[in-house]
Amino acid sequence: MKIQALLPRLYLPLILLMCAAWAWRPLEGGFDFWAHAAVGKWIWANQRVPHQGLFLWTEPDAPWVAHSWLSQVLFYGIIANGGPLAVVIFSTVMAVLVFFLLYKLWQREAEVTFWTPLVFAFAIWVSAPRFQPRQELISALFVVLLLAFLIAWQNGRFDDWLEHKGLVDASIVAVPIITLFFLWINLHALVAVGLLILLVTIFADGAQALLGSDRYDAPARNRARVLLAVGVLCVGATLLNPYGMKYWEAAEILKSGSQAQFVAEWRPFWEPVAMYEYAAIEAVFFLIGLVAWWANPQRRWSHLLWLLLSAALFIRSRRMLWLSAIIFVATIAANARYLDTPTLWRKWRRLSHGDPFEAIPDALRNIARAGSVLCLVIWVVMAASRHNPKEAGDWSTIVRNVPEGAAKFLADKPATLRVFNDYEDASYLQWRLNGAPDGTPPKSGRHPLYIDLLNAYPDRLMTEYIGILDGKPSALQQLNKRKINCIVLADHHWTRKEKGRRVDTPLIKYLKLNRWKLAFQDKQSKIWVR
Numbered sequence: 001m002k003i004q005a006l007l008p009r010l011y012l013p014l015i016l017l018m019c020a021a022w023a024w025r026p027l028e029g030g031f032d033f034w035a036h037a038a039v040g041k042w043i044w045a046n047q048r049v050p051h052q053g054l055f056l057w058t059e060p061d062a063p064w065v066a067h068s069w070l071s072q073v074l075f076y077g078i079i080a081n082g083g084p085l086a087v088v089i090f091s092t093v094m095a096v097l098v099f100f101l102l103y104k105l106w107q108r109e110a111e112v113t114f115w116t117p118l119v120f121a122f123a124i125w126v127s128a129p130r131f132q133p134r135q136e137l138i139s140a141l142f143v144v145l146l147l148a149f150l151i152a153w154q155n156g157r158f159d160d161w162l163e164h165k166g167l168v169d170a171s172i173v174a175v176p177i178i179t180l181f182f183l184w185i186n187l188h189a190l191v192a193v194g195l196l197i198l199l200v201t202i203f204a205d206g207a208q209a210l211l212g213s214d215r216y217d218a219p220a221r222n223r224a225r226v227l228l229a230v231g232v233l234c235v236g237a238t239l240l241n242p243y244g245m246k247y248w249e250a251a252e253i254l255k256s257g258s259q260a261q262f263v264a265e266w267r268p269f270w271e272p273v274a275m276y277e278y279a280a281i282e283a284v285f286f287l288i289g290l291v292a293w294w295a296n297p298q299r300r301w302s303h304l305l306w307l308l309l310s311a312a313l314f315i316r317s318r319r320m321l322w323l324s325a326i327i328f329v330a331t332i333a334a335n336a337r338y339l340d341t342p343t344l345w346r347k348w349r350r351l352s353h354g355d356p357f358e359a360i361p362d363a364l365r366n367i368a369r370a371g372s373v374l375c376l377v378i379w380v381v382m383a384a385s386r387h388n389p390k391e392a393g394d395w396s397t398i399v400r401n402v403p404e405g406a407a408k409f410l411a412d413k414p415a416t417l418r419v420f421n422d423y424e425d426a427s428y429l430q431w432r433l434n435g436a437p438d439g440t441p442p443k444s445g446r447h448p449l450y451i452d453l454l455n456a457y458p459d460r461l462m463t464e465y466i467g468i469l470d471g472k473p474s475a476l477q478q479l480n481k482r483k484i485n486c487i488v489l490a491d492h493h494w495t496r497k498e499k500g501r502r503v504d505t506p507l508i509k510y511l512k513l514n515r516w517k518l519a520f521q522d523k524q525s526k527i528w529v530r
Contacts, residue, residue, distance in 0.1 A: 004362060007369035011117040012103055014376035016096050018121060021383035022128040023095035026393045027084050029402035029490075029524070030424040032453040033075060033133040034431035036068060039454070040076030042434075043069060049242045053456035055434040057418060057448035058482070064456035065243050070186040071135045084398045087133050094137040099124060101144045102329055109151065110336035114368035119288070119332065121379050123325045126281045130322035135188035140322055142184050146194050147306075147330040149177050150201050153227065154300055159219050174230040182237040185247065191238060193313065193323055200309060202231045204302035212301060262462055263455070265319040275318060282314050282321075285328035292335035299335070306331045341365070406488050406525035407432035413486075415447050420479070421488045423465065425525065426452040429488070450484070469493065471506020487511065487528045494526060 027033065042054055049069045053062040066072065078086050099120060106116060130136055152158070158173050184191040205214075205224040214220035241247050269275040289307045293299050310327035313320035386392040393400055403425045410419070410433055421429060426449055433447035451457070451465050467475025478484070487507075495502040504512070511528050520527035 004366055004369070007366065007373055008112060010373050011112065011376070012100075014373065014380055015103060015117055015120045015124070016100060018376065018380045018383050019096045019099050019124045020092055021380060021386070022124060023092040023131040024088060024387070024392075024395070025091075025131065026397045026400045027087060027133065027402075028400065029428045031132055031134070032427050033087065035427035035453050036072045036134070037075040037079050038430040038434050039066060039069075040072035040074070041080070043073050044076060051243075053454070055430050055448055056450070056452060056457060058450050058461055059457040060448070062457045063249075064454075065247055065249055066456075067185075067189040067241075067243075067247055068135045068187060069242065070183070071138060071188060074187075075133070088398055091131065091133040091137060094141060095127075095131045098137075098140045098144055098326065101141075101148065102326065102333070105144070105148050105151070105330060106333035106336065109155075109333050111340045113336075113339075113341045114365075114372045116336070117372045117376055119285075119329060121376060122281050123285070123329050125379075126278050127322035127325045129278075130319070136190065136319075136322065139184070139188045139190040139193065140326060142180055142191075142194060143197070143323055143326050144330065145180060146177065146197060147327065149174075150197070150302075151330070151334045153223060154205065154302070156219060156223070159223070174233070177230065178233050178237050181234040182240050185238040185241045190323070193320075195235065195238065196309060197306065197327070198231055198234060200305040201302040202228050204300070204305050208301045213298070262466060266317050268315060269318045269321075275321075278321060279314070282311070282324055282328065285325065285332070286311050288339075289328050289331045289335070292332050292339050295338035296335045297338075303331050303334060341368075401524065402428045403488070403490065403525045404428075404432075405522040406520065406527055409520045409527055410447055410486075410488070417447070417486045418450075418482065418484045419447070419486045419488060420450045420468070420484045422469075422490050422493055423451055423453060424492075425488070425490045469505070469507055471510055476507075476510055485530050487516070489526055489528075491524060491526075 039050070039054060043049060043066075050064060050066050053059055053064045056062075075087075078090055082089075102123075103112075103120065106112060130140075181191065181194065184194055202224075205220075205227055208214045209217075209221045209224040214224065238247075239245070243249075264272055269279050286307055289303075293303050293307070306327050310324040310331075313327075314324040387395050389397075406425070407429055410417070410429070429447075429449060430452055433449075451461060455462075464475055464478055468478065489507075493505060494508055496505050497503075516528040516530050518526060519529045
């Protein structure tokens with residue numbers, strides 16, 4: 001096989017290896033996977049979805065929409081049958097599958113050039129912070145499938161089916177996408193992103209059919225008309241969930257002044273810790289997508305809206321890092337044929353006052369392809385080198401930084417303890433102490449907690465929690481008012497840095513002054529009782 005044919009075949013395997021190296025990571029105690037699996041265990045045992053918060057003694061009757069109930073059952077099934085290793089494998093495979101499908105989408109829409117793997121490498125790097133065993137894995141996959149469908153639809157790949165069909169008959173072609181939305185609404189609340197993509201596409205295609213280039217294109221007008229009907233069916237499919245329209249009440253957590261302001265992943269990329277390097281890559285993706293879109297003489301208005309939507313999502317919340325990158329790459333792929341190697345070569349020859357019709361030298365092609373392969377190899381090695389005890393953990397490490405000692409201590413104590421726990425380790429404690437291991441437990445669980453990562457409680461509880469950690473006198477009074485007699489804290493809540501030295505946090509100072517007893521301590525947790 002000639003080298004010019006061999007080098008491009010290495011792109012995809014190296015891209016997937018890089019993605020796998022970034023996605024493979026131990027289960028941390030702070031992952032919300034544990035809490036979702038605990039809820040899934042409860043749902044499986046009770047054969048119903050919850051309508052009130054679970055496993056908290058502070059707000060046991062708070063209304064709650066478990067918008068991810070189906071994925072919670074899935075997560076429970078994975079860990080119950082395969083253990084933590086199965087969870088890590090699932091997370092890794094899902095991340096790899098997303099980029100595999102994105103690459104296949106690019107191959108379908110345009111030529112894979114020497115710069116294509118560079119786009120994918122940076123997309124993987126910028127998405128890596130979101131590679132965790134959570135429902136976002138499913139949403140990322142569904143976003144790719146939705147975009148692939150919409151791009152194929154706009155390119156007329158379904159025109160033979162749509163011809164001479166009524167709206168209802170023509171909409172049958174979209175049954176898989178309608179089914180996707182039915183599943184998505186029960187798997188993850190980020191179905192809202194999918195709905196936004198679909199609705200802006202319907203709006204843009206309709207406007208382009210009425211006012212733009214498609215007004216003289218009968219098949220394009222028909223596609224826009226049928227897509228509107230498909231959109232109505234997809235929106236209708238989202239009503240097929242256990243909560244109906246109440247499902248969207250979960251979005252109240254995002255309103256201004258809510259507890260979302262305390263959750264780092266819902267904040268903009270510049271706070272609490274700036275992510276400017278990730279923002280820079282996302283900005284580059286936006287610009288490449290904009291240039292590719294503008295270069296396309298048959299440019300779709302919807303693709304411009306996709307770029308703007310993706311940018312807005314990332315600016316609004318850092319948790320959209322991965323989904324924004326997916327939308328950017330898919331949009332670039334849909335227009336990349338107008339930035340392929342021959343086009344770029346002709347533009348370069350004109351700028352350098354050369355012959356634009358001169359063929360690209362084979363040596364230059366091979367150098368560019370070899371350079372891309374070399375970059376990918378280096379990045380694969382760098383991603384794999386993260387797997388050491390100081391960073392991502394050894395390859396053989398499956399679970400780490402979990403409050404196992406604290407969980408065992410509490411498991412041996414009566415469930416009458418009123419526990420104040422930290423937000424971060426609550427997820428693992430819920431998995432170990434609650435759920436439904438033997439039949440149907442009480443609604444609040446066997447060892448209910450003060451707070452958790454599911455945010456299924458009023459904003460005032462999060463405000464009170466932050467106040468207690470900060471040692472505010474008004475908040476500390478709640479320790480007595482709520483008759484709290486056990487406090488479980490992870491190591492980062494013990495001390496903080498002041499003037500170059502470590503000192504006790506305000507809460508620890510309060511406990512020492514008020515004669516709380518240190519009943520348990522290990523590297524991960526401390527437990528005080530009274």
